[in-house]
Amino acid sequence: MLNSILFPILLVLSLLIFFIPRPVKYFFTLILLVTGIALTTSWSIRLMTGSEQVLEIPLFVTAAGSALNLVIDRLSAFFIIVINFTVFTGFLYARGYLAPYYLSKSPLRFSIHYFSYIWLWLSMLMVVMIHDGLFFLIVWEIMALSSFFLVTFDAEERDIMKTGISYLIQMHAGMFFILVAFLLVFKATGQMNFEALKDYYAVNRNLPLFMLFFIGFAIKAGFIPLHTWLPEAHPAALSHVSGVMSGVMIKMGIYGILRVLIPMQSDLLATGVIILVVSLISGVMGVMMAIAQHDLKRLLAYHSIENIGIIGAGIGLGVIGLALNNQVLTLLGFSGGLLHVLNHSLFKSLLFFSAGSVYQSTHTRNIERMGGLMKKMPWTAMLFLTGALAISGLPPFNGFISEYLIYLGMFKSLPGASLSNSILILGSVVGLSLIGGLAIFCFTKAFGIVFLGEARSANAAGAAEVKKSMIIPQILIVAFIMLIGLGSPLAVKPVFDIVAWTTGLSNQVVPAGYFAPGLQGISIIGGVFVMLLSSLLIYRRYHLRRKEITEGPTWGCGYTAITPRQQYTATSFIYNYNHIARPVLGTRKKMEEIGENEIFPGRRTFVSHSDDVFRKVLIDRPVDLISGLLKKIAVMQTGQIRHYILYAFVFMLSVLLLAILNII
Amino acid sequence: MAGFVLILAAAVFFPGVILRTKSIASGRKGPGVMQPLRDIIVLIKKGSVFSRTTGLIFRVAPAVSLATVICAMLLVPFAEQKALVSFEGDFILFSYLLALGRFFMIIAALDTGSSFEGMGASREALFSLIVEPAFFILLATFAMFTGYTSFSDIFSHFFISGNDYVLVYSIIGAYLFIQTAMVENSRLPVDDPKTHLELTMIHEVMILDYSGFDKALIHIGTYLKFALYGSLIYNMVVPAEWNTFLQAGLFFIVQAVFAVIIGLTESFRARNKMNKNPKFILTLSAIAWIAFVVVLILTDKLV
Numbered sequence: 001m002l003n004s005i006l007f008p009i010l011l012v013l014s015l016l017i018f019f020i021p022r023p024v025k026y027f028f029t030l031i032l033l034v035t036g037i038a039l040t041t042s043w044s045i046r047l048m049t050g051s052e053q054v055l056e057i058p059l060f061v062t063a064a065g066s067a068l069n070l071v072i073d074r075l076s077a078f079f080i081i082v083i084n085f086t087v088f089t090g091f092l093y094a095r096g097y098l099a100p101y102y103l104s105k106s107p108l109r110f111s112i113h114y115f116s117y118i119w120l121w122l123s124m125l126m127v128v129m130i131h132d133g134l135f136f137l138i139v140w141e142i143m144a145l146s147s148f149f150l151v152t153f154d155a156e157e158r159d160i161m162k163t164g165i166s167y168l169i170q171m172h173a174g175m176f177f178i179l180v181a182f183l184l185v186f187k188a189t190g191q192m193n194f195e196a197l198k199d200y201y202a203v204n205r206n207l208p209l210f211m212l213f214f215i216g217f218a219i220k221a222g223f224i225p226l227h228t229w230l231p232e233a234h235p236a237a238l239s240h241v242s243g244v245m246s247g248v249m250i251k252m253g254i255y256g257i258l259r260v261l262i263p264m265q266s267d268l269l270a271t272g273v274i275i276l277v278v279s280l281i282s283g284v285m286g287v288m289m290a291i292a293q294h295d296l297k298r299l300l301a302y303h304s305i306e307n308i309g310i311i312g313a314g315i316g317l318g319v320i321g322l323a324l325n326n327q328v329l330t331l332l333g334f335s336g337g338l339l340h341v342l343n344h345s346l347f348k349s350l351l352f353f354s355a356g357s358v359y360q361s362t363h364t365r366n367i368e369r370m371g372g373l374m375k376k377m378p379w380t381a382m383l384f385l386t387g388a389l390a391i392s393g394l395p396p397f398n399g400f401i402s403e404y405l406i407y408l409g410m411f412k413s414l415p416g417a418s419l420s421n422s423i424l425i426l427g428s429v430v431g432l433s434l435i436g437g438l439a440i441f442c443f444t445k446a447f448g449i450v451f452l453g454e455a456r457s458a459n460a461a462g463a464a465e466v467k468k469s470m471i472i473p474q475i476l477i478v479a480f481i482m483l484i485g486l487g488s489p490l491a492v493k494p495v496f497d498i499v500a501w502t503t504g505l506s507n508q509v510v511p512a513g514y515f516a517p518g519l520q521g522i523s524i525i526g527g528v529f530v531m532l533l534s535s536l537l538i539y540r541r542y543h544l545r546r547k548e549i550t551e552g553p554t555w556g557c558g559y560t561a562i563t564p565r566q567q568y569t570a571t572s573f574i575y576n577y578n579h580i581a582r583p584v585l586g587t588r589k590k591m592e593e594i595g596e597n598e599i600f601p602g603r604r605t606f607v608s609h610s611d612d613v614f615r616k617v618l619i620d621r622p623v624d625l626i627s628g629l630l631k632k633i634a635v636m637q638t639g640q641i642r643h644y645i646l647y648a649f650v651f652m653l654s655v656l657l658l659a660i661l662n663i664i
Numbered sequence: 665m666a667g668f669v670l671i672l673a674a675a676v677f678f679p680g681v682i683l684r685t686k687s688i689a690s691g692r693k694g695p696g697v698m699q700p701l702r703d704i705i706v707l708i709k710k711g712s713v714f715s716r717t718t719g720l721i722f723r724v725a726p727a728v729s730l731a732t733v734i735c736a737m738l739l740v741p742f743a744e745q746k747a748l749v750s751f752e753g754d755f756i757l758f759s760y761l762l763a764l765g766r767f768f769m770i771i772a773a774l775d776t777g778s779s780f781e782g783m784g785a786s787r788e789a790l791f792s793l794i795v796e797p798a799f800f801i802l803l804a805t806f807a808m809f810t811g812y813t814s815f816s817d818i819f820s821h822f823f824i825s826g827n828d829y830v831l832v833y834s835i836i837g838a839y840l841f842i843q844t845a846m847v848e849n850s851r852l853p854v855d856d857p858k859t860h861l862e863l864t865m866i867h868e869v870m871i872l873d874y875s876g877f878d879k880a881l882i883h884i885g886t887y888l889k890f891a892l893y894g895s896l897i898y899n900m901v902v903p904a905e906w907n908t909f910l911q912a913g914l915f916f917i918v919q920a921v922f923a924v925i926i927g928l929t930e931s932f933r934a935r936n937k938m939n940k941n942p943k944f945i946l947t948l949s950a951i952a953w954i955a956f957v958v959v960l961i962l963t964d965k966l967v
Contacts, residue, residue, distance in 0.1 A: 372777075374719050385721075394764040395757060408753040414808040419965045426804055426956060430949075433800040436760070437793030440767055444789050448774030448782075454717055521751035525761070529735045536727040536881075543877055548711030554778045555715070555872050557862050568774070568782020576790050580942055 008060060010036050014118045022107045026095060029114040033091055033121065037084045040125055044077035048494060070129040074498045079128040079255050082342050086247040086349045087121045089473040093353050094240040096470035097360060109153070116149040120244065127252050133182040133192030137175065144171035147249060150241040151233050163236040170219060170229040177216030181209055198263040207267040213260040221253025223312060224282040225614040227305050234301035235365065239356020242297060243349035246304045251341050254311055261319065262502055268323035273424065276316030280431040283309025287438040291445065291577060292585050292610040294570055295365045296355045299446060300348070303391060306435060307344045311337045313428060314406045327505055332409030334499040339492060340402035343484065347390035347399060350477045354384040357466040358450060362459045367570050369457040370450045376463040381451040383474045388443035390481050393436050396526030398484035401492065407432060408518065445573045454564035486526045488519040585610040667742030667895060670912065674919040675891035676701060681920055685927025700887070704880045712876035717777040725772030726874065726881035732765035733888045740895050741816040743911045744904050750816040755803050762848065766792055773870035780862040784869035791854060794945045795847045801952035802840050809959045823903035829962050836955045837900045842925065843948050845893035849886055851926055854944065856935040894919040
């Protein structure tokens with residue numbers, strides 16, 4: 001009973017945020033969050049550990065007498081846990097992060113912020129729990145709106161408002177696709193919910209409907225070329241909001257794709273190939289564009305695209321597995337993708353939070369102005385490093401485990417694959433290994449330039465470590481990253497169960513402990529590595545204590561007047577890479593050459609810039625074309641009334657003529 | 665176990681053999697085979713100089729790098745013996761472990777704040793990034809041919825098929841592993857360890873500021889990595905079912921030949937122009953694709 005009452009109460013209580021005094025606003029919101037998290041997490045744990053297949057909790061009863069139920073199956077249960085954890089750590093982090101804004105923003109602004117935060121969380125929970133099409137669209141819309149208000153917290157800045165509006169428009173474009181898809185289902189089956197999909201798929205062609213859903217959900221998830229809102233919105237939002245948006249909100253797109261994918265009955269191979277190819281392009285292009293970014297949060301935003309690509313590659317392989325009736329590939333692909341959803345929510349929120357800490361104490365997001373922060377902010381540096389290692393997919397961190405599952409799925413299905421599938425799978429192997437290498441390139445740059453070396457500006461030189469209240473939630477995330485990384489057999493088992501349940505794999509074909517040896521091997525090596533490293537470091541310490549240690553300047557090749565400005569910058573670090581990647585990134589330089597007879601060269605500027613090629617080709621150019629065309633038509637808008645009367649006259653005359661000629 | 669010990673043993677002589685080859689080829693008397701080992705002992709005995717700019721990362725990176733190499737050694741089999749830790753997809757862990765060590769060496773170079781070391785770091789990051797696909801294509805090819813996905817199983821089923829074409833990609837595989845080892849260990853033709861100008865270095869410039877114990881760790885790591893790749897090459901050219909004692913002997917011969925090849929290459933070849941390096945490394949991926957196509961034909965998928 002408590003179950004069904006508590007959730008609606010939460011929805012109503014959230015309104016109170018506007019009416020309570022400012023000092024307690026934060027804590028009131030926190031209490032709401034903790035209550036709701038405890039409640040919904042208990043639902044998912046009950047479902048995952050118990051024998052029930054589906055949990056149905058009535059939310060409210062409509063006037064017509066039909067009840068709207070929250071439906072929780074294992075897939076929802078998984079996403080509930082992912083949402084709750086990141087939203088919780090994000091809000092703990094927000095306390096310290098919002099503190100500097102108390103002076104400049106009104107209490108109302110804070111109320112809106114907390115209210116939107118709560119509602120973003122609630123709407124995401126309801127997205128994964130509501131199966132009714134109409135209400136799904138409503139909570140989907142609430143999710144877009146609340147995140148819009150979160151993004152535009154700093155709306156005094158013109159750019160941020162512009163970004164927010166563009167975000168809102170793109171979200172609605174996506175929603176339109178989902179709406180149309182649902183209407184098609186409604187027209188064919190008379191029902192508008194996820195259960196009706198099965199009936200629809202049974203009689204109609206599967207691929208067109210799926211593609212409609214896919215485009216709608218892919219805009220939210222940020223697959224290339226539908227990603228254009230992502231690199232704008234993430235840097236504009238506050239860091240805890242970026243963490244939640246990138247960590248979990250974009251995963252709602254993945255959830256939606258999975259939800260409409262599972263009931264599919266035909267066209268599976270084509271679907272799988274489409275998802276796989278789009279994902280690999282997203283993965284490789286996302287990280288390639290990330291490398292060129294010098295805004296720390298924008299860099300992380302592009303990495304979200306890359307990771308969505310990895311998740312999608314897992315899902316695509318899983319679907320191909322379904323199509324080929326290859327159970328191992330199905331299990332490994334889906335599990336890898338799903339585990340990466342969890343993993344990415346952990347390390348990406350960690351990275352956004354620590355990047356936020358850097359922003360708070362340096363007041364800049366431009367990594368060229370940073371440097372040497374590890375000495376000033378040792379905790380933040382270690383946290384960012386952990387996130388960087390995890391996102392690069394390196395062992396013994398969690399990112400490796402999900403990438404390993406996806407790789408293994410590819411390698412294991414190679415021997416039996418047909419010619420075209422072999423080539424496709426090998427292409428995916430190459431794509432995934434490239435993504436891994438590029439991610440390492442990007443994060444050595446990001447970590448090295450931001451935290452190591454000497455400070456490159458006064459902002460960086462004056463940085464100080466952030467409050468403990470901002471560091472503790474991040475340590476919590478690191479604990480889970482290490483837990484999954486080192487204890488993968490424990491963490492992967494529930495994911496296998498969810499995938500087996502969702503896709504209807506039987507336990508006989510893929511026994512539960514089938515992949516345990518591999519994961520145990522990784523854990524063993526991880527343990528050996530940690531022990532080896534710590535004993536090496538302890539011995540080193542003991543050894544160096546008896547040796548003569550001297551300190552001096554860095555070797556400058558004989559040059560002694562070295563300044564921090566002579567350090568390698570982010571631009572120089574990626575110089576060679578840019579050279580190779582120019583066709584893809586379209587990097588442009590703007591500079592004036594020095595003329596031959598210019599004896600005393602004057603002042604000069606040098607600007608280099610790399611565009612988002614997809615944005616340029618797919619959005620900016622068509623928009624420019626259309627607005628150019630419209631401008632030409634606007635010649636008719638003269639503002640002189642006699643011209644307008646002439647238009648009306650010509651219109652009526654033509655109607656008359658057409659009528660006489662029997663054309664209309 | 666045998667594999668692990670043999671790699672350790674081979675690593676002791678490996679750099680010395682390269683040195684001897686180079687000195688003989690250039691007509692010098694040169695140092696003895698054990699000289700690199702003596703150098704390491706000297707380094708360990710010495711004190712250290714640290715740059716004031718550097719911090720924690722600079723100090724832990726060599727240990728991390730060495731630890732990853734030793735862990736990777738646990739994954740390599742010898743003859744019919746399985747590796748100490750062997751499981752499906754262990755070569756993925758192998759590759760990513762080495763990448764972890766590289767990650768730390770790159771950020772350690774950036775920790776010094778020197779533009780020379782930043783340059784080396786940038787080059788190392790780029791070149792290791794483009795060599796990665798070649799390794800994975802090759803292993804995918806083997807997985808497709810043998811039907812297994814771990815080092816131990818792949819190598820023990822490598823020659824069993826009795827197919828004569830095995831020799832073709834045994835040679836392609838060995839060639840690719842040699843070249844990958846050259847890139848990974850920063851030797852010619854990608855990088856020249858003996859160059860004396862910071863601007864033209866890759867790996868050497870990254871470790872400019874290291875001294876004493878830490879530098880010794882880096883050298884040990886490099887030598888072990890050579891022997892590690894040597895043992896992969898060995899597994900690829902010698903059938904696993906031959907007599908074990910014969911194999912132990914052959915192991916050292918293969919390692920020695922590998923070292924001599926490196927020595928000869930470095931004696932008679934100049935380093936690539938730096939901006940030609942990416943093309944050179946990408947060629948390895950292209951060759952790996954050829955191996956893949958060969959296997960497609962062998963497994964009756966193509967034609």
